[in-house]
Amino acid sequence: QVQLVESGGGSVQAGGSLRLSCAASEYTRSSNCMAWFRQAPGKEREGVAAIYIGGGSTHYADFVEGRFTISQDNAKKTVYLQMNSLKPEDTAMYYCAAATLTSFGVYYRWKDAGVYNSWGQGTQVTVSS
Secondary structure, three states: OOOEEEEOOEEEEOOOOEEEEEEEOOOOHHHOEEEEEEEOOOOOOEEEEEEEOOOOOEEEOHHHOOOEEEEEEHHHOEEEEEEOOOOHHHOEEEEEEEEOOOHHHHHHHOOOHHHEEEEOOOEEEEEEO
């Protein structure tokens, strides 16, 4: 099972930016889809963005509204989430996750937390108004 370690969280004011990083112990067939989820207190975990490692396709939740960008550095086995124009409602624990999906499956199932077999420990993002 691939090991995932997130970093880059912190506290910023509304309108600020943060870049989250997720370092994977390896890229394997069991980690060809990498995603970021978030969970705020009292709320369910929700998908933020995903990237298909093989083809590079990216997917975003509607609430991202063009503010976030997910990217990968294959040489470093690292996935990033650049978050700009942060809002107080973006405050949450952010988790990196890995899954085995086809390119077709990524398109339809990336938001389903149940398909992910590896999770990081999370990194806290706090946005103040």
